[in-house]
Amino acid sequence: MTRWLVGHTRRLLPPLVLATLARIVGHLLGVAVIVLAALSLVRIAAGDDVPVAGLVAAIVAMSLVKALLRYLEHYAGHWVAFTALQRLRELLFARLVPQAPAATTGRASAELTERATRDIDRIEVFFAHTFPPVVASVVVPAVALTWFAIVIDAGLAAIVAAFLAVALALPFLGARTAWAAARSAAAARGRLATHVADDVQGLREVLAFTAEDARRAGLERLGDEVARGSARVGRTVAVRLLLERMLWGGCLVALLLSGAAPGDVVAAVALLVALWLGGVSTDDFATGLDAAFSACERVQRIVEAAPLVRDEGRARLADGILSVELDDVTFRYPDRDEPALSHVSVRFDGGGWHRVAGVSGSGKSTLASLLVRGWDPDGGRILLGGTDLPALPLDAVRGAVAVVDQRPVLFTGTVASNLRLARPEADDEELRAALHAVGLDDALADGLRTTVGERGTTLSGGQLQRLALARALVARSRVLVLDEALSQLDAGTAQTVRERLEHAASGTTVIEITHRTDVIPDDATVTVVDRGEVVEHGAAGALRTGGGPFARLSLRA
Incomplete structure (x- = not known):
């Protein structure tokens, strides 16, 4: 010692x-x-x-x-x-x-x-x-x-x-x-x-x-x-x-x-x-x-603990819109016997709005963690813009991919200081535009100067989620992963946010993870995950009437 x-x-x-x-x-x-x-x-x-x-x-x-x-x-x-x-x-x-x-x-x-x-x-x-x-x-x-x-x-x-x-x-x-x-x-x-x-x-x-x-x-x-x-x-x-x-x-x-x-x-x-x-x-x-x-x-x-994710990549991330692809991905948490994901293969085309549906514990959030290299898969590959994630610098991956989950963390300060976490140089107009996109522009008494208590305790659950989403917009991430990020909003507010977000995040690849099938429109592409495996993939309307896993999941909603 x-x-x-x-x-x-x-x-x-x-x-x-x-x-x-x-x-x-x-x-x-x-x-x-x-x-x-x-x-x-x-x-x-x-x-x-x-x-x-x-x-x-x-x-x-x-x-x-x-x-x-x-x-x-x-x-x-x-x-x-x-x-x-x-x-x-x-x-x-x-x-x-x-x-x-x-x-x-x-x-x-x-x-x-x-x-x-x-x-x-x-x-x-x-x-x-x-x-x-x-x-x-x-x-x-x-x-x-x-x-x-x-x-x-x-x-x-x-x-x-x-x-x-x-x-x-x-x-x-x-x-x-x-x-x-x-x-x-x-x-x-x-x-x-x-x-x-x-x-x-x-x-x-x-x-x-x-x-x-x-x-x-x-x-x-x-x-x-x-x-x-x-x-x-x-x-x-x-x-x-x-x-x-x-x-x-x-x-x-x-x-x-x-x-x-x-x-x-x-x-x-x-x-x-x-x-x-x-x-x-x-x-x-x-x-x-x-x-x-x-x-x-x-x-x-x-x-002295060895990092579970090594930052050794030197490849350059592609410019423009980014696609995301999982190729035969398998992952098991260190303290678990069963894999959280097993031989998952799915592609999310660049610039689209994609949905991933499944019950709680099916492996959806694990997928989100792997996309920002919170963990590395035990088998298979994850490609961002056609490049294997470990080949890219870790800062490049996390600068391009933003995950907004259902329990985001905010810091003591103001709304403005929290929004500028990823981009301190962002001006007030950009911050207000982000707040408008998530429907918070008129909901905060003091606007950008509104005080945020420790861990966001001065905000409601819905405001907390939307503020975290606005922060991701200010960061200008090219891939946006919404992991039950609108779960605490009522249906009408959530739909308004989705419509505004689709306009504000134009050109961004959005992957929305949810257990609620009723918020997925019929013309949306959905990937259904169950027990760590992709069990169905296709248009939501067709799957909803097909009698398969997505249809059964819809009956729970």
Whole structure:
């Protein structure tokens, strides 16, 4: 884990080394101040002449330098830490985008938010509170004890060194158990964040079905999981700290019983206290390290996951009107046994309005996901303008094909800012034309300045769908896939939108996916999908009276 963190933040090593050097020199000065004061007191007690003014000046000077080094250590260390967090967040989103939407489907947004915020924040401990202390906890005692052994007493130095070696090994005590507990607590925090986000977003449903007690009980259970995980970590840390304090106390007793000269014992005790106060202890870095590594592991799983769709295409997309063709396409979701689509072959000619009909779960929405390379098929080919989709750059595919589904996502802001998501340069006239095409030009109180709440909560379901459709028109996509995109509109409004859209999207290849056969005119071409297979294709009027799957589907309407 350490190698992975350092590997992705290698350019930040120089200032991290600076912070480490500042800590080492600063702590050595701290040791020097205490030991010098102790040796001076021993000399004064022995009746020796000690230049007090010079002693005070030396202590003040070392203390001032130590303070400056402390500031430098904190400044450099936290600059590295927060810059590393920024780069890790950039890395997380850079790696997550190619995995979407496949990698994000089924994942709660709150869980991903937890990884992008809280988990990455916990990694700050490694840079600001782990690397410099770990290095200093080895270097400072080594230098100080070597000096003490040479100048004062090697036997006393050996006693302190023995106890210190055991103390430095304490972070490894129960390390596997502590890490497992930290991972469990981190996972529980993710589930807790998801639960809270669901409660906030579904507040109306919770109140409508009087489910407050059930949701509160679920929240308490998750809170207990977090508490149990944190308690396991806390118990491990408490044992470490108890053993550490016992070691320091045992070392003090061993020094007092060593039989060495009293002055040398005083100096050794002063050295022990200086090392302890200087941070040569496990609680400086071991306490938060387990949580930092468990959080890092959660982030690493996203960053290192291979994209399910690779962006390696270099072909140029054809100009003009685009056709869409599925050639013997088969696709199965990773967690399913049955294929969502099986040997599907159908062609949608460029510039036409095509319908795909079928019951819920028949594979219609999967077809839409494949057209924008949310997934790649397991077998067969999908051609856009005669070119195989993987041969095209991913941006080119998603810039040419727009999918509007029945549950679109809008962002907090205004109607105008949401419409300009794909084309920020679009002017107000173009936005108003798009709103007119979907019948929203007179339905919004403040027009383009109308406020859109989080996830479009300030709009009705029908307005939300139409605004998403208008956004697709502003994007000027050459293929428009409507996946139940008008399902929340009444029949009259939906028909008006279709008529206006047919004029506004002239030259666009439109593929409308629906389970409602009553909205499909007799002269329209329809492809009927059932259980992942194309079971019928042809003119709707002929199929409606043919006694086949489309006719049976029409009887349900």
